[in-house]
Amino acid sequence: xxxxxKRYRANKEKLDSAKRYTIAEACEAVASIGTGKAxxxxxxxxxxxxxxxxxxxxxxxxxxxxxxxxxxxxxIVFAKGERAVEATEAGADFVGAEDxxxxxxxxxxxxxxxxxxxxxxxxxxxxxxxxxxxxxxMPNPKVGTVTMDVxxxxxxxxxxxxxxxxxxxxxxxxxxxxxxxxxxxxQANLTTLLETLHRLKPATAxxxxxxxxxxxxxxxxxxxxxxxxxxxxVDV
Numbered sequence: 001x002x003x004x005x006k007r008y009r010a011n012k013e014k015l016d017s018a019k020r021y022t023i024a025e026a027c028e029a030v031a032s033i034g035t036g037k038a039x040x041x042x043x044x045x046x047x048x049x050x051x052x053x054x055x056x057x058x059x060x061x062x063x064x065x066x067x068x069x070x071x072x073x074x075x076i077v078f079a080k081g082e083r084a085v086e087a088t089e090a091g092a093d094f095v096g097a098e099d100x101x102x103x104x105x106x107x108x109x110x111x112x113x114x115x116x117x118x119x120x121x122x123x124x125x126x127x128x129x130x131x132x133x134x135x136x137x138m139p140n141p142k143v144g145t146v147t148m149d150v151x152x153x154x155x156x157x158x159x160x161x162x163x164x165x166x167x168x169x170x171x172x173x174x175x176x177x178x179x180x181x182x183x184x185x186x187q188a189n190l191t192t193l194l195e196t197l198h199r200l201k202p203a204t205a206x207x208x209x210x211x212x213x214x215x216x217x218x219x220x221x222x223x224x225x226x227x228x229x230x231x232x233x234v235d236v
Contacts, residue, residue, distance in 0.1 A: 012221040020226035023194075023233055026215055027186040029223050031179060040179045040218040041070070042186055044193060045171055047211045052166045056204050059172065060165035062143040063196040067185040068160025070178035071113075075157050076100065078117035078125050078139070083150050087116070090154035097121065104128055110135070114163070116145045116153045136165070162193075170211075172197065179217050190215065191233060198234040 011033040021029060030042055050057040076094040077087035078101070087095045093112060094100065101124055103109045115132065117125050117139040125132075125139060132138040139145040143163045147153050164174040176189040194213070201209050213225040 008219065008221060015221060015223060020224050022226055022229040023190060024183070024187055026223040026225050027190060028183040030215055030217055030220065031183040031186060033220055040220065041175055042177050042179060042215060042217050043173060044176050044190055044213065044215050045173050046194070046197060046213045047171045048166060048197065049207050049209045049211050050166060050170050050202060050205045052168055052170060054204070057202045058166060059197070059200050060140070060142050061196065061200055062161055062163045063192060064156055064159065064161040065176065065189040065192055067177060067181060067189055069162060069175045070181065071175070073114060073157050074112040075114050075116065075154050076112045077150050077154065078115070078121040079150055083118050083148065086151040087154055090151040091158055092154045097124065101125065101127060104131060114145065114157050115139050116147065116150055118148055118150060119146055122146060176215065194230055195234045
């Protein structure tokens with residue numbers, strides 16, 4: 001079994017493995033121990049009390065983080081006419097219709113992070129289901145990427161709107177920023193994500209909703225949150 005590096009082990013020793021941290025404490029800890037040469041991303045993993053095998057308990061949505069993610073997002077848009085112009089003016093990296101479908105389907109081009117489409121284009125975009133679906137790149141109205149307001153969608157994604165969904169085990173993984181953001185901005189982003197997840201709680205979900213929440217930097221150890229503090233923060 002491979003061992004972690006010296007820096008990882010040193011950072012893990014700074015944490016109390018038996019402790020469950022408040023949101024503020026966890027963000028402070030991640031910001032202070034993520035001291036690698038690169039500006040590491042910070043991610044949240046929340047295990048929810050849902051059963052994704054039931055359609056009414058599958059959570060898939062998006063939210064705009066107040067301080068963005070710190071990543072440069074490459075956005076493509078499937079649109080024609082005025083909507084194509086609108087998308088280009090909003091800063092989309094590539095805009096097209098049949099030509100864009102061909103570029104992806106025939107050339108295997110996937111150099112983008114998110115895809116948006118106008119509703120009238122979905123019949124065409126549907127051909128790419130087998131390519132985009134497994135990569136979570138398929139435009140979807142549930143996360144706001146099938147819309148006539150393509151300009152707004154492009155600007156929101158570029159500004160730091162994130163998409164998330166529950167995995168088979170009921171876990172949601174989502175980025176909440178960079179280590180360089182510092183504790184205060186990470187806390188604001190994390191709180192926004194947790195509040196959004198709380199609002200999306202299915203009516204059929206029973207028992208404890210936030211079973212566990214952990215945040216970590218790319219190369220750092222996980223910091224486990226106190227779910228009592230999480231519930232107290234989001235249940236307003």
